[in-house]
Amino acid sequence: MKDKKYITCDITVIGAGFAGMVAAARASALGLKTVQTGNSSQLYFASGLFDFLGVYPLHSRIPLKDPRTGLELLQKEMPDHPYSKTGLEAILKSFDFLARFLQSTGLNYVKPDKRNRSVLTAAGTFKPTCMIPETISKGCLLKNNTPLLLVDFKGLKGFCAGQMADVLKKIHPNILTLSVDVPGEGGDLNPTYFATLFEDSSFLKKLATQISPFLDKVELMGMPAVCGVNKSLDALTRLEKMTGLDIFEIPMMPPSIPGLRLKNAFEKKLAENNVHFLTQAKIKSPQFNGSEFVLDAVNQNMETQIRSRGVILATGRFPGGGLHAQRGYIQETVFNLPVYQPDKRSLWHHINFFEQQGHMINTAGVETDNVFRPVDTHGAVVYENLYAIGTILAHNDWVRLKSGSGVSAVSAFTSVNDFYKKSAAGH
């Protein structure tokens, strides 16, 4: 039999994706005794870009220049959307909190501007987003006449400078490309390992030498987002000094190094803030005894019974495991909460993958009150101190709206604040 441990805490955050991390950060910053469970490796799928609202209305198919104009319309037209439960101020405050938190770990983000930022991706497309890592920010200096060098690395699959230059040619004719033979490496490059090489000065020097023939031809250089793991800005700055170029990173498909940086930053700082992290633990048969939640957190080696006054459910959607789809219906996996969903499976997906309105299944999820407490089909709060945050929330097709991080951050921030206020009043 496994050893069983017992912990008591103020609040338990179930889930260690982006929303769960923000909630644990906020809770621990407010001095709440916090336990967190889950699997943080989901962050390998995070681009590291914090979106607010990128496209609205969806049928416009045009990236929003100013997310606030989209927000106003969205709040009018979609009263059930998570953003309609909060305001612009709360959203900006949560981003501000997040930026300060990450900065304290050495991961620097550029604070939100009034306008969305347009970030070049590995496909040669531009993604509208709000708050971005400093290592990516100089890409926004890109004007159509800036002589630009795009660099790729042989063996790093799915990132081809020539392909991006081809796609960009129409709007940006002044691009040179370089495909780097990575010194000492051959064949398949694992991004997670490859990124660590950039923290080594001798590697950077060799790289700078390969770039040197281009130095008098370009001002700006773009490269895949693999420039270091824990000291990315430092590595990038050193490479800039060696070459005299402004350099920016370009996000590519998972595994995402900017996502890994987030994972490391959160894990480090949350541990310092005494968040008790039960890694990989899954919650089995949660109970509510009238005043507290009793949760059995089970992982491979250990079973832990958590007694907690509040619970933040941040288990994500299908990839995170927060929602599970049977052949005919969608379930919430921890508390079996009611899930808002289309009537039948034939409505879940559209036959066109790129359908402009998105797929109906992506609006399914948990419905809540204004402080993100799940409600039942009659609109009544299910548990006084149970909150649901992040992508599990209904009415938010975050992939299409480009609203994922914003909804996660504001729902995490709002729910923890609400719990804190109530507990403070109660004590």
Added chain:
Amino acid sequence: MKKNQHPVKLPLLVATGDDIVETDVLIIGGGVTGTGIARDLTLRGLDVILIETSDLNAGASGGNHGLLHSGARYVCSDPEAAVECATELEILKKNAGHCIEETGGLFVAVKGDKENYITDFPDMCKKSGIPSKKIDPKEAREMEPSLSDETIAVYKVNDASINPFKLSIENINDAVSRGSCYLSHTRIETFKIENKAIVYARVRNQISGEIYKIKAKTYVNATGAWAGSIAAMAGIHISMVFSKGSLLVTSKRITKRVISRLRKPTDGDILVPGGVVSILGTTSVRIKSPDNIYPTVKEVDYIISEGEKLIPELKTCRYIRAYAGVRPLVSMGKGDDRDVSRGFTLLDHEKDQVHNFITITGGKLSTYRLMAEKTSDIVCKKHRVSVECRTKTIPLPSTHSGEWSEPGVLVNDPFKSDALEDPFLCECEMVPASAINTVIDSIKNNGGKPDLSSIALRTRVGKGPCQGAFCSIRILSHLHDRGEIIGQTGINDLKYFLNERWKGEQSLLWGQALVQSSLKEMIHCGLFGLELV
């Protein structure tokens, strides 16, 4: 202009639209029948051009079970077809063994299935000369542990599985290596008819937009479900009906053998293993047009509910994708589409006052070679060529470029590729860069354009659990690196490819498959914003 010089390379001549490519026989349609005819005629010494409006096996040839019938399925409904199947099975086993897996088959009845069909079955098999052997249900469940515990009767037959993609690739490769020409993405615009004969066909390259003429002595319409529309261009009416059949691919192989329900053929009653997967089908739904077909949620659920009666695991197992094909049937009146003869229809349009035009349609994968032989016989008669059919005796060569279309080629042989020197571009199905390069070369040799879809057609790329989420962008980069794709076309190609994959996924997205499709949307829409470009 010489036909083996692909017209794309001759832009000067194209401007007038008057260039004429000459050949003995123009075959229209790149399915198993068309490619089979191309090989047959080439072996008899004729000069052949095959044109295909998209790419190989775009119709029913790519939308079927991959089942090589022993004939047992037809012993009651169509004994003649049953005999044909049995004969062809032996020929193909001998000559195209590398496209076939000799799985054997079981016909299985479960509680509630009609007694008289079960009792009559062995006698009907005997009458048609189809080998069948009664097996004790208990023994059958030892042979195939996933069979239902309500199994009441089992017969063992000689069914086998065949890879129709490999088959077409190898047929066309052999024809091309013997001097014929394959033009993909080439569509018939018009026939010029004079004095009761087709003088030439105006064709259009769908990619470049070029238009030119192909002048042949004989024209063969092997377009399957589209035979009626092609014949109509020559002023000939063929009354076609279309029957859509949907099929599901499981994520792993469920049985060793082909499993068929021992009852009158109907929906969801055959499970065919193919490499590392199994294919469950089908349905029979009358549709108005053979274009833009895809499996619906309703069909998927119905197929599973029928299949699980035979093999309970089909209720809970993971499905990778679904696809649909259209059975082209020449209308003979009323009745269920399965009652319409599954034999083929071969029409010499001499009787319709077009002397040098032949249509072959209907039939089934199992008898494709026979259909090609009979069609080629008529062509040869018209050309006064007296050479006998040689596909009965000359083995179909195995080429390197057909090798990667087989599910699990590398899964069974992981030491073929050294990942350090030769990275896997498709990690689910372990397709290395070197294999992609071989396929790219083969496509170019045949005058085609290597892009994501044409590579996916010839390999396992995009067919594993990720359904193209990761491999698509990697292969696109690879194509750019090699200079095969230039400019914005790459993004359009990626979108087209993902959308085609999607048609096969959207009806069965639950459980783990939904997790994968969510990741795909996160990458391609969330990060790359492809829905906006």
